[in-house]
Amino acid sequence: MISIRDLHVEFPHRRGLVTAVRGIDLDIHPGECVAIVGESGSGKSVTARTLVGLAGPGAIVRSERFDIDGQDARRFTDDQWRQRRGGFAGLILQDALVSLDPLRTVGAEIGEVLRVHGHRGDRAARVRELLSTVHVPEPERRAGQYPHQLSGGLRQRALIASAIAGGPPLLIADEPTTALDVTVQAQILALLAERRAAGETLLLISHDLAVVARLADRVLVMRDGLIVEAGETGTLLSAPGHPYTKKLLKAVPSAATRGKRLGGTGEVRPAEPPGEAVIEARGLTKRYGKHTVVADVDLTVGRGEIVGLVGESGSGKTTVAQLLFGLVAPTSGSVTFEGAAWTGVPERRRRALRRRMQFISQDPLSSFDPRWTVRRIVAEALPRGAAVEPLLDRVGLGAGLLDRHPRQLSGGQRQRVAIARALAPRPSLIICDEPVSALDVSVQAQVLDLLADIRATDGTALLFISHDLGVVHHLADRVLVMHDGAVVESGPVDDVFRRPAHEYTRALLDAVPTLETL
Amino acid sequence: MIVLRRLGAGLVVLWVAATAAYLALLAAPGSTVDSIIGDGADTPLIRSQIVQEWNLDRPALLQYLDYLWRFGHGDLGRSYLLQRPVRDVVGDQIWPTFELAIAAALLGIALALVLALTTRRPWSRRVSSTAELVLVSTPPFLIGLVLLSVFSFQLGLFPVSGDRGFAALILPAITLALPVAGVLTQVLRDGLDRALEEPFVVTARARGLRERAVLARHALRHALLPAVSLLGWLCGTLLGGVVIIETVFGRPGLGQVTLQAVTSEDMPVVLAVVVFSAAAYVLLNTAADLALLVIDPRLRGSTS
Numbered sequence: 037m038i039s040i041r042d043l044h045v046e047f048p049h050r051r052g053l054v055t056a057v058r059g060i061d062l063d064i065h066p067g068e069c070v071a072i073v074g075e076s077g078s079g080k081s082v083t084a085r086t087l088v089g090l091a092g093p094g095a096i097v098r099s100e101r102f103d104i105d106g107q108d109a110r111r112f113t114d115d116q117w118r119q120r121r122g123g124f125a126g127l128i129l130q131d132a133l134v135s136l137d138p139l140r141t142v143g144a145e146i147g148e149v150l151r152v153h154g155h156r157g158d159r160a161a162r163v164r165e166l167l168s169t170v171h172v173p174e175p176e177r178r179a180g181q182y183p184h185q186l187s188g189g190l191r192q193r194a195l196i197a198s199a200i201a202g203g204p205p206l207l208i209a210d211e212p213t214t215a216l217d218v219t220v221q222a223q224i225l226a227l228l229a230e231r232r233a234a235g236e237t238l239l240l241i242s243h244d245l246a247v248v249a250r251l252a253d254r255v256l257v258m259r260d261g262l263i264v265e266a267g268e269t270g271t272l273l274s275a276p277g278h279p280y281t282k283k284l285l286k287a288v289p290s291a292a293t294r295g296k297r298l299g300g301t302g303e304v305r306p307a308e309p310p311g312e313a314v315i316e317a318r319g320l321t322k323r324y325g326k327h328t329v330v331a332d333v334d335l336t337v338g339r340g341e342i343v344g345l346v347g348e349s350g351s352g353k354t355t356v357a358q359l360l361f362g363l364v365a366p367t368s369g370s371v372t373f374e375g376a377a378w379t380g381v382p383e384r385r386r387r388a389l390r391r392r393m394q395f396i397s398q399d400p401l402s403s404f405d406p407r408w409t410v411r412r413i414v415a416e417a418l419p420r421g422a423a424v425e426p427l428l429d430r431v432g433l434g435a436g437l438l439d440r441h442p443r444q445l446s447g448g449q450r451q452r453v454a455i456a457r458a459l460a461p462r463p464s465l466i467i468c469d470e471p472v473s474a475l476d477v478s479v480q481a482q483v484l485d486l487l488a489d490i491r492a493t494d495g496t497a498l499l500f501i502s503h504d505l506g507v508v509h510h511l512a513d514r515v516l517v518m519h520d521g522a523v524v525e526s527g528p529v530d531d532v533f534r535r536p537a538h539e540y541t542r543a544l545l546d547a548v549p550t551l552e553t554l
Numbered sequence: 555m556i557v558l559r560r561l562g563a564g565l566v567v568l569w570v571a572a573t574a575a576y577l578a579l580l581a582a583p584g585s586t587v588d589s590i591i592g593d594g595a596d597t598p599l600i601r602s603q604i605v606q607e608w609n610l611d612r613p614a615l616l617q618y619l620d621y622l623w624r625f626g627h628g629d630l631g632r633s634y635l636l637q638r639p640v641r642d643v644v645g646d647q648i649w650p651t652f653e654l655a656i657a658a659a660l661l662g663i664a665l666a667l668v669l670a671l672t673t674r675r676p677w678s679r680r681v682s683s684t685a686e687l688v689l690v691s692t693p694p695f696l697i698g699l700v701l702l703s704v705f706s707f708q709l710g711l712f713p714v715s716g717d718r719g720f721a722a723l724i725l726p727a728i729t730l731a732l733p734v735a736g737v738l739t740q741v742l743r744d745g746l747d748r749a750l751e752e753p754f755v756v757t758a759r760a761r762g763l764r765e766r767a768v769l770a771r772h773a774l775r776h777a778l779l780p781a782v783s784l785l786g787w788l789c790g791t792l793l794g795g796v797v798i799i800e801t802v803f804g805r806p807g808l809g810q811v812t813l814q815a816v817t818s819e820d821m822p823v824v825l826a827v828v829v830f831s832a833a834a835y836v837l838l839n840t841a842a843d844l845a846l847l848v849i850d851p852r853l854r855g856s857t858s
Contacts, residue, residue, distance in 0.1 A: 085756070088760055090756060090759055090760060118762045118763075118764065119762060120762070121759065121760050121761060121762035122760060122761040122762040123762060125760075126760070127756070127757065127760035129753055129756060129757055130753075131753070134752060134753045134754060135753045135754055135756070135757045136754055136757065137754045137757075137758065137772050137775075138754070138850075138851075138852060139775045139776065139849065139850055139851065139852075140772075140775075148758075148761060148763070148771070149761045149762075152761055152762045152763055152767075153762065182851040182852070184851070184852050185851075195757070198757070198761070199760075202761070202762070
């Protein structure tokens with residue numbers, strides 16, 4: 037179906053060419069599901085887009101062979117490429133909120149494919165049919181709605197409907213579930229499996245081995261524009277040959293990796309048993325108008341303890357963080373921090389204790405002043421005159437980065453700077469809101485190792501907010517599961533995740549794609 | 555609901571404008587009667603007429619309320635200089651100005667759309683950007699004079715001055731439209747550039763859409779959003795522009811009326827022009843807000 041030899045893709049840049057793909061071979065046979073897995077910058081997305089002739093502006097594509105459906109695509113004219121797009125291959129991107137035109141109705145977006153590919157007959161009826169195919173309830177009503185009016189799962193289904201509208205034999209899905217909650221992700225993966233059963237060929241692009249594991253026949257592991265390893269899925273996952281594949285697999289946090297280092301080898305230094313409560317919340321409730329965002333949450337984090345707070349988007353976990361941090365006042369309930377009343381007291385009284393509680397966000401870039409250097413960012417949090425270097429050294433950053441600006445750092449480096457800044461005032465508690473969600477798995481491994489080290493050496497308590505159950509199971513001592521603003525279950529992480537008592541926890545756990553069940 | 559709120563806000567702006575104009579009249583040096591007469595004939599009869607018309611012998615609050623009441627009903631008072639009701643003075647001259655402003659606006663918008671959509675390739679884009687910059691930074695009267703000297707004096711294609719039908723409208727409209735087109739083209743092009751970076755454009759291209767269709771069906775709507783927000787600015791530019799353009803081209807119109815009223819201190823006419831400008835501004839801004847609601851469903855704020 038697709039046969040490519042020695043594919044190179046380069047982009048013109050201010051100083052010469054930047055190579056995104058440097059010589060890969062790719063074969064896709066009808067009816068199979070192939071997955072390309074790699075971290076950011078590996079060239080996996082560029083490869084996917086090159087298959088539909090959309091490598092990007094100014095891209096230089098070279099290859100020894102580039103056959104699409106038996107024809108030489110190297111000689112395709114613009115018109116020939118256009119016929120293939122949507123007709124031969126449908127493209128599904130991440131996050132339909134931005135991948136569907138936000139100013140047009142879902143029906144118009146799907147109908148557009150039909151129009152371009154010369155669909156005869158009643159277009160509106162076909163749109164409804166397509167929406168039903170991807171299991172969108174009330175297709176009539178949904179077709180008239182805009183992407184922002186649909187839930188994440190529904191609009192991803194609508195995006196899939198638009199990709200299959202032209203009846204393409206090949207579906208290319210580039211991170212199709214990355215922006216979704218785990219339960220929704222499971223549904224979308226099931227839908228993709230269904231498309232495959234219906235005879236379509238699938239090319240999956242993902243950063244997550246676990247996501248593609250159940251679906252793919254073959255997996256190609258990409259790094260720096262090269263395929264480092266390719267093989268049948270089961271074999272590749274159980275007996276990886278290339279060191280990079282091994283490293284990737286080892287870096288995935290899960291129950292099995294508890295207490296071990298994800299990045300290097302060996303164990304994390306065991307932590308002292310948790311001490312007295314650092315922060316204690318009782319009956320925490322927050323209402324906005326009639327809407328209850330947080331309902332009666334009790335939460336305690338002991339000295340040196342890591343408490344995980346898991347839940348899907350909209351479950352209220354970030355609001356809990358804001359309440360604990362004293363950024364918003366609770367409607368009712370109270371928080372005690374280091375033995376002193378934290379809610380209901382004037383900010384003047386809280387200020388002295390503020391340094392003892394620090395915060396790390398998912399996106400540190402927006403929490404830095406873009407004009408400041410790393411040195412200034414960290415020094416601001418330190419006592420006057422204290423040296424910055426030892427702190428950077430602790431989070432594994434060299435002194436060479438001191439005079440860089442946040443934009444000049446990689447995602448992992450930025451998160452380390454954020455951690456260094458949080459550590460500077462020697463806090464007793466760090467609230468981490470999705471601190472590793474935006475990071476590649478190998479970088480995530482390093483940051484998780486670092487957090488575990490910090491807890492073990494300093495006895496710093498961590499409240500670790502995450503949607504990723506694997507990460508929480510790897511790192512946390514205790515876990516609280518939130519759903520619709522309330523804590524539905526809590527306890528030691530092994531008890532909760534291995535013997536879930538609440539049906540929501542069970543549903544959440546079932547939805548998580550894991551490598552272990554293979 | 556949103557529509558009602560915008561209209562309500564518009565009324566408030568109008569009320570503030572009318573009140574500000576009224577306060578300016580009261581605060582002018584000398585007696586209010588003197589201000590209203592301006593350079594007009596000053597006789598005891600006229601003075602008593604003015605006192606009666608503006609209720610100057612009654613309490614201040616009543617004067618003000620009566621003034622609002624009259625304005626609300628379209629009674630803009632009487633110009634004692636021109637010996638005519640202000641409504642007639644403005645009403646007579648509004649049409650030529652309206653004609654000119656609409657023609658210029660339509661021409662400017664059309665030009666901007668065509669330029670922004672057709673100059674996508676690097677070299678044409680560079681040429682167009684340079685031209686826009688020149689147009690934006692050249693004063694309109696200069697453009698007008700250049701156009702006049704070339705097309706009217708040298709080539710004799712268009713009448714030099716006056717308001718004699720369509721031919722006389724062309725040069726003034728172009729003069730007023732060029733700077734508008736310059737600014738709008740830049741805003742539209744910028745909007746197109748940003749829209750084309752969005753992921754949904756990749757999706758649209760992956761459907762097999764032609765580049766033209768990607769631009770027209772997807773990117774353009776996104777680019778229109780910032781451009782539509784500029785409608786209020788457009789109104790200000792056009793109103794300010796007509797005063798100059800009508801003088802350069804010797805056209806009758808509101809600009810001429812304003813100029814004369816200001817130089818001869820004909821306060822009732824000045825007041826009417828101020829409130830009229832505010833009304834036009836409010837009208838266009840409200841229209842812009844409503845147009846944004848039509849273009850961008852996310853602003854309608856109803857999620858289900």
